[in-house]
Amino acid sequence: MSKAAISMIQSGLRDLGFAPGPTDGLYGAKTRAAALAWLDAGGAQADASLMPMGSAMIYQGSQKYPVHEIVVHCSATRPDWMKSASFAEQVAEIRRWHVQDRGWNDIGYHWLISRSGQVLMGRPENVIGAGVAGHNSGVIHVCLLGGAGSAETDHFSDHFTSSQNITLRQVLDGIGMRTQIRRISGHNEYAAKACPGFTVSQWLKEAH
Numbered sequence: 001m002s003k004a005a006i007s008m009i010q011s012g013l014r015d016l017g018f019a020p021g022p023t024d025g026l027y028g029a030k031t032r033a034a035a036l037a038w039l040d041a042g043g044a045q046a047d048a049s050l051m052p053m054g055s056a057m058i059y060q061g062s063q064k065y066p067v068h069e070i071v072v073h074c075s076a077t078r079p080d081w082m083k084s085a086s087f088a089e090q091v092a093e094i095r096r097w098h099v100q101d102r103g104w105n106d107i108g109y110h111w112l113i114s115r116s117g118q119v120l121m122g123r124p125e126n127v128i129g130a131g132v133a134g135h136n137s138g139v140i141h142v143c144l145l146g147g148a149g150s151a152e153t154d155h156f157s158d159h160f161t162s163s164q165n166i167t168l169r170q171v172l173d174g175i176g177m178r179t180q181i182r183r184i185s186g187h188n189e190y191a192a193k194a195c196p197g198f199t200v201s202q203w204l205k206e207a208h
């Protein structure tokens with residue numbers, strides 16, 4: 001696992017109130033302890049290998065669905081949406097849409113990526129998300145901020161930043177390191193929607 005991917009996990013753990021030590025990209029004792037505390041807090045079905053290291057399985061929900069797919073989304077917000085707010089405040093607003101407006105018990109996504117390429121955790125990965133109607137068990141949902149007015153056939157760079165490009169690839173790599181992902185797709189492959197506003201299969205083939 002790359003240092004960048006571990007740093008991402010460290011900042012995610014810190015944002016959730018755990019103490020992984022400095023964000024140094026090293027999977028040391030403090031980071032491991034914080035990861036284990038996070039697992040305990042979430043009532044994890046998976047074992048301690050959920051966080052980095054090895055080809056672990058992550059299971060979701062009481063039925064223990066093995067994680068096998070990542071679906072990419074966008075928030076369908078404009079590039080300057082809540083521009084003066086922090087990323088945490090932006091995520092809180094999306095959570096409010098999902099909880100208050102849609103009646104879900106939490107934000108639908110597992111990971112969110114800001115315009116500047118920061119990462120925040122939504123739902124823990126061992127909890128079934130809400131991203132694609134009828135297609136959530138065993139799926140990790142990742143959401144890019146932006147994408148308002150996009151079309152399914154647009155290119156990544158039409159709506160998202162180069163920082164988001166780098167971070168999304170890191171996030172996908174990181175998830176791939178700790179799960180057995182067999183497919184990475186876009187929401188638009190499952191519904192007549194633009195989301196995430198580009199063709200994920202095409203983007204995956206592009207040079208980094």
Ligand SMILES: [Zn+2]
Pocket residue numbers: 072073074131187195196
């Ligand atoms: Zn979507």
